[in-house]
Amino acid sequence: MSQDKLPGxxxxxxxxxxxxxxxxxxxxxxxxSLVPLEAMK
Structure with missing residues (x-):
C-alpha cells in the first residue's frame, strides 16, 4: 500500500x-495471532 494513497x-x-x-x-x-487461538479454546 502506497503512503501516497493515504488521506492527510x-x-x-x-x-x-x-x-x-x-x-x-x-x-x-x-x-x-492470539485472538484466534483464544477463540479455539
Missing part, C-alpha cells in the same frame, strides 16, 4: 507516531 489525517498520524509505529504494528500482529 492518516498520513499525519502515521508520521506522528514516529519510531513507535513499528511497536504498535508488532503489538497488533501479536494480538491478531
Amino acid at each position: 489525517p492518516w498520513r499525519a498520524a502515521w508520521h506522528g507516531m514516529g519510531r513507535w509505529r513499528w511497536l504498535w504494528l508488532a503489538l497488533l500482529l501479536v494480538w491478531a
Whole structure:
C-alpha cells in the first residue's frame, strides 16, 4: 500500500507516531495471532 494513497489525517498520524509505529504494528500482529487461538479454546 502506497503512503501516497493515504488521506492527510492518516498520513499525519502515521508520521506522528514516529519510531513507535513499528511497536504498535508488532503489538497488533501479536494480538491478531492470539485472538484466534483464544477463540479455539
